[in-house]
Each structure stands twice: as structure tokens, then as C-alpha cells.
Amino acid sequence: MNLVWQRFTLSYLPLKEYLATSYLHRFSVGLLRPWRQSSILIQWGDAIAAALLSLVYTLAPFVSSSLVGVLLVACVGFWLLLTLSDEARSANNSLVTPIHLLVLLYWGVAVVATALSPVKKAALNDLATLTLYLLLFALCARVLRLPRLRSWIITIYLHVSLIVSIYGLRQWFFGATALATWVDPESPLSKTTRVYSYLGNPNLLAGYLIPAVVLSLVAIFAWQSWIKKALALTMLTVNAACLILTFSRGGWIGLLVAILSVMALLVYWWSVQMPPFWRTWSLPIMLGGLIGVLVLAVIFVEPLRIRVFSIFADRQDSSNNFRRNVWDAVFEMIRDRPIIGIGPGHNAFNKIYPLYQHPRYSALSAYSIFLEVAVETGFIGLACFLWLIIVTINTAFMQLRRLRESRNIEGFWLIGAVAALLGMLAHGTVDTVWFRPEINSLWWLMVALIASYWMPLNQNQSSELYSQNQEPTIN
Numbered sequence: 001m002n003l004v005w006q007r008f009t010l011s012y013l014p015l016k017e018y019l020a021t022s023y024l025h026r027f028s029v030g031l032l033r034p035w036r037q038s039s040i041l042i043q044w045g046d047a048i049a050a051a052l053l054s055l056v057y058t059l060a061p062f063v064s065s066s067l068v069g070v071l072l073v074a075c076v077g078f079w080l081l082l083t084l085s086d087e088a089r090s091a092n093n094s095l096v097t098p099i100h101l102l103v104l105l106y107w108g109v110a111v112v113a114t115a116l117s118p119v120k121k122a123a124l125n126d127l128a129t130l131t132l133y134l135l136l137f138a139l140c141a142r143v144l145r146l147p148r149l150r151s152w153i154i155t156i157y158l159h160v161s162l163i164v165s166i167y168g169l170r171q172w173f174f175g176a177t178a179l180a181t182w183v184d185p186e187s188p189l190s191k192t193t194r195v196y197s198y199l200g201n202p203n204l205l206a207g208y209l210i211p212a213v214v215l216s217l218v219a220i221f222a223w224q225s226w227i228k229k230a231l232a233l234t235m236l237t238v239n240a241a242c243l244i245l246t247f248s249r250g251g252w253i254g255l256l257v258a259i260l261s262v263m264a265l266l267v268y269w270w271s272v273q274m275p276p277f278w279r280t281w282s283l284p285i286m287l288g289g290l291i292g293v294l295v296l297a298v299i300f301v302e303p304l305r306i307r308v309f310s311i312f313a314d315r316q317d318s319s320n321n322f323r324r325n326v327w328d329a330v331f332e333m334i335r336d337r338p339i340i341g342i343g344p345g346h347n348a349f350n351k352i353y354p355l356y357q358h359p360r361y362s363a364l365s366a367y368s369i370f371l372e373v374a375v376e377t378g379f380i381g382l383a384c385f386l387w388l389i390i391v392t393i394n395t396a397f398m399q400l401r402r403l404r405e406s407r408n409i410e411g412f413w414l415i416g417a418v419a420a421l422l423g424m425l426a427h428g429t430v431d432t433v434w435f436r437p438e439i440n441s442l443w444w445l446m447v448a449l450i451a452s453y454w455m456p457l458n459q460n461q462s463s464e465l466y467s468q469n470q471e472p473t474i475n
Contacts, residue, residue: 008390009098009390009391009394009395010098010101010102010391011098011394011395011398013098013101013456039085042081042082042085045078045081045082045085046082046142046143046146046149047149048078049075049078049079049082049139049142049143050143050149050152050153052071052074052075052078052139053075053139053140053143053153054152054153054156055071056068056071056072056075056136056441057153057156057157057160057441057442057445058156058160059071060437060438060441061160061164061197061198061199061208061438062198065436065437068437068438068441069129069132069437072132072133072136072441073132075135075136075139076131076132076135076136076139078139079135079138079139079142080135082139082142095141095142095145097141097395097451097454098391098395098454099141099388099391099392099395099447099450099451099454100138100141100451102384102387102388102391102392103134103137103138103388103447105384105387105388106134106381106384106385106388107130107131107134109340109377109380109381109384110127110130110344110376110377110381111127112340113340113341113342113343113344113376113377113378113381114127114343114344116340116343117341117342117343117348118342118343118352119342119343119347119348119351119352120343122343122345122347122348122350122351123342123343123344123345123347123348125345125347126343126344126345126346126347126348127343127344127345129345130344130345133440133441133444134444136441136444137444137447137448137451138448140153140444140445140448140449140452141447141448141451141452144448144449144451144452145452147410150410150413150449150452153445154215154219154413154449157211157212157215157442157445158212158215158216158219158232158235161208161209161212161216161235161239162212162234162235162238162239164197164198164199164205164208164209164242165197165209165212165238165239165241165242165243166238166242167197167198168195168196168197168205168242168245168246169195169238169241169242169245171193171195171196171197172193172195172242172245175193176193176195176196178194192247192303193245194245194246194247194248195242195245195246196246197242199438201433202246202247202248202251203246203248203250203251203431203433204433204436204438204439205242205243205246205248205251206243206246206248206250206251206252206254206255206427206433207248207250207251207254207424207427207428207431207433207434207436207438207439208438208439208442209239209242209243209246209251210243210251210254210255210258210420210423210424210427211416211420211423211424211442211445211446212235212239213236213239213240213243213255213258213259214258214259214262214416214419214420214423215413215416215420216232216233216235216236216239217232217236217259217262217416218262218412218413218415218416218419219232219235219236219412219416220232220233220236221266221409221412222409222410222412222413224409240255243255247303247307248427249307249308249310249311249430250426250427250428250429250430250431251427252307252308253426253427253429253430254423254424254425254426254427254428255423256294256426257422257423257425257426258419258420258422258423258426259290259419259423260287260290261418261419261422261423262415262416262419263283263286263287263290264283265400265415265418265419266415267282267283267286268400268404269400269404269411269412269415272404322361322363323367323430325358325361326357326361326363326366326367327366327367327368327371328358329353329356329357329358329361329363330353330356330366330368330371330375331371332356333352333353333356333375334371334374334375334378337378338378338379339378339379339380340377340378340380340381341374341375341376341377341378341381342375342376343376344376344377345376346364346365346435348376349364349365349366349372349375349376350364365432365435366432367430367431367432368428368429368430368431368432369425369428369429369432369434369435370382370385370428370429372432372435373385389421389425392421392447392450392451393418393421393422395450395451395454396414396417396418396450396453397418399414399450399453399454399455400414400415400418402455403453410453413449414449414450414453417446417447417449417450418450420442420446421443421446421447421450424439424442424443424446
């Protein structure tokens, strides 16, 4: 069974041998290597790439999607230049991981979906956008392999998110005009301020802040000086408060999943140092404490209670009813094109959805990333997307075990990346802000952060990891 799982998750994959025999790799990577050796600028290629990525994650919450697109084009162009002029690398420094292969496969499915789309022109435009994000992942995975640049990019994002959250808290204290109908007009919360900061939408802000909350939490343990730890604690408090004040139910679900994931992974990280009692009961105690705090908050904080209960109101809540009607139409779209979908992107969706929509329920997306992927690329694309998620999380766990054995504090960032991914997926199950540039760029940053820790394992090491994982944890 372990062998089947290892093959399914590409845990042991002879990438070095494959790349050595690949004609595409041989004739593309290193094509401009002689020019690289004589170029002073390109010798600072990774630092320049980090600067471009810093611009993306600094400006994303404040500028238009068009400008973010221009920055993505610049990132992709520079990634192409670096790849064509790259040096030969050893197996331990390979820039290609199993995650890269699944990303490439997902892109290939999207290409086929575009070719077979009933609205090819619209799908082709969004295929180009998808390609930009996937190549952004490739550049991030390359840059983040360097610990100093990894720390720089994470720090940039955390400081920008702090600015965004501070402005969101200002809206809470001084009021903010709702730019759309985000709450049921008949709800007691119809007059409650929902903060949206610079992003213009509380659900979008909540999705943007989920990774910020998680990374600021693990930064408390990853950053060494007490001043930095105090800064991380401040970031955690401000980001979490701002996310809660978005009153985004999907964001709350994502936050809860992310926090539970962090708790479980931190217990796993410290379990080797714990006495048997705490190794067994620390997670249940923390889980019980968290549930107790949430129950007390729901009981005594009326706005929170009303918002939480609305999750279970089904069609009696206008937002729930809207999503249910959209999902009914989306299921019909999937039923008619179940194999390869209608093609990637919201442009293709906007062309096809009006043919299925219920009266008065127009929508720009499927309001669920899993349904959206199924609509765009069919069950083939959905299976590939789920496979990508499984391989990414499995890769993270294997590398986390390696870092834990060496007590490398870089493992905390890996914990944060995994928890952020799970939180964003939980939020995305009931919303599609995941496809917006501010969040999609963060998603691929988290995937790239996990990929940046990847190191190839030989078959004996891989088998040892899985056999150790089956050992009992109670002495």
C-alpha cells in the first residue's frame, strides 16, 4: 500500500534521470548560458526576480488587476530569461519538483479544454491569464529556494497585509460605505459595517488575510529576536481582528480550518520533545479550548451569533439562496460537458452561464473553486487539480519531517504554507474570490513555498519515512 501511495504522490520520482534524457530540457534550459557568463546583470538574476515578486505582492492590494497583469508579464519574461540562461544543477538543487509536473499537467488539461471549448476566443484569453499565474509559481519556487530571499518575500507580504488590516480596522471604528449588498437587507446585521480596506470587498479581504494570519502566527516561532516576535504578535492580532470584522462567513470557515491545521502541525513539530501525556493530549486540549472560546463568543457576541447561525439558514438567507440557485445552474453546466468542461476563465463562464441561469440570479463565477474547476476543465481537470493538492500536501509533510529531524526553524514557514493552503481551500469551497489576482497570486506563492523545500529522496529514504510514520506515538 505504501508503494502505491508513493507512486501516486510522486514521492520517489527520478527527476534527474528524466531531465537528463529530455530533449526539451536539453535544448531549452541553458540555451543562453554563454551570454549569462558574460552578463553582469543576469548574475544577479535571483535578486532581480525577488524584486519583481516584491512589486507584485506589495502593489496587489492597492492597484488594478491590469497593472498586476503587467507585473506578472514582467515576472514571466524574466523567468524565461533565467531558465534559458540557467546553469546545470545537481539533483539536490533541481528546480523541477513533483509539484511542477502536476502544475504542468493541469496547464495541459486547460489547453485541451480551451481547444475543445464552445467559446474558444473567450477561453483563450483566460488561458493566457492562467499561464501567467502558473509561471509566477515557477518563478516563486525558484526564488524561494534561497532562504534569505524566502524570508524577504514573506516579510514583504506580512508588512503589506499589516497596512491593509490597519486601514480595515480604521473603517470599523470610523465607518465605511458598503460598495455592494453584502448582507441580507432583512437581517439584523444589515447596518453593520463590514470592513473591506483597499480591496473593495469584505470576502476578498478575508481571503487575502487568511495566509497573513497563519504566517504571522508561525513568525512568532520562526523569528528569533524578541522585537521581531512582538512585531509578529502585533501582526497576528491586527490581521485576525480585521479578518473577523469582514463578517465573511467563508473567511471565518477558512480561518478556523487554518488555525486547526496550524495547531495540529505545531503539535506534530514539537511531539518528539513532549512527554507521553502531552504528546497524546495536547491537541485535544487545545482543540477543546478553541471550541470553548468559539462557543462563548457565539453565545455572548450577538453580531457573531447572528452571522454564524445564518450559515445554517439555507435558503432563508439571501446569500445562501443566491449561491444555491447559482450552484443548481452550475450542476447543469457540468452535466452537459462533464469530461473537459467549457474552457478556463470567467470570460468563458460568462458566455455559457446565461444559457443555464435561473431568472434574476446572474453570476460571474460558480461560487466554489471546485465547481469552477469542474465547469472549466471537466472532471479530468478537477481530478488533476485534486491530485496537485494531494501531491503538494504530501510533499510538505515529507519535507516537514526532514526539517523536524534537524530542528530547522525553516519548518515553521512550511507549516504556515500548508495551513494557509487548507484555509484558502476551505474558504474557496463556498466562494470564488480565490480567482482574483490578490488571492490567486498568494495561493501560488504558498504552493511555491512548499515546492522550494523539496529535496529528492532515494527509494530507501522514502520507504524509511513512511515506515517511521506508522510507528506508534505513545510509549
